[in-house]
Amino acid sequence: MDKPLSSIPAKRYFTIGEVSDLCGVKPHVLRYWEQEFTQLRPMKRRGNRRYYQHHEVLMIRRIRDLLYDQGFTITGARNKLQETFQSERDVRRNGDVIPGGADTAPSDDVGHRDFDNSLDFEDDVDVADLSGEGDLSHRLQLIRRELYEIRNLLSETD
Template identity: 35%
Template structure:
């Protein structure tokens, strides 16, 4: 059976994040608002746990800034456009495209 709520200690163990980091993220990201139980302890829903893992991925793995993470949480992940690439990268991709088209014609 799936658990309905997780304590801060459980979330900390599952995510590898210290409790002070979780509390700080509550202040930083308005989407993360765990409820408090009758004893005043934070309890996290499954969706909040998933959000914590997402924020951690964006900050730690993808190296987004706090502002960048907030932008993604608000508006969704930005799509890379070819125009976002440097001129050198665009040139390289263009040359690769020509090479692959030539290769395809030979097959």
């Protein structure tokens, strides 16, 4: 487990095998963690194939760090993630600056904020929804999400 993790490629979706290699965790462990950590919800396509997004890979690395490196139990890691998410939401709601800067691109270092936690996004949203009619705040949320994904991809190439 001491082997350093490789950098995450600039891709939009990753298979469970790719995530397993990137995070140093076996696929069956990833499937188990999906049941234990509600924040971890990969998209499923044909035949229930899982496709993880970049922010989910970061979250898995964070979970791995809490469990394997810091010695948390699953319940403890779940609580720690929940505390972190809640404190970041509270800080954003109060208009304060999050340590490390809310306007900085998320890092793939497990010690920093996970991409998934940097914004309060709705699940199962599609950028194609931007062209249709709908709630302005929902459409802005979609734009914001896409911009953060683009920013993250660009920061990886540096």
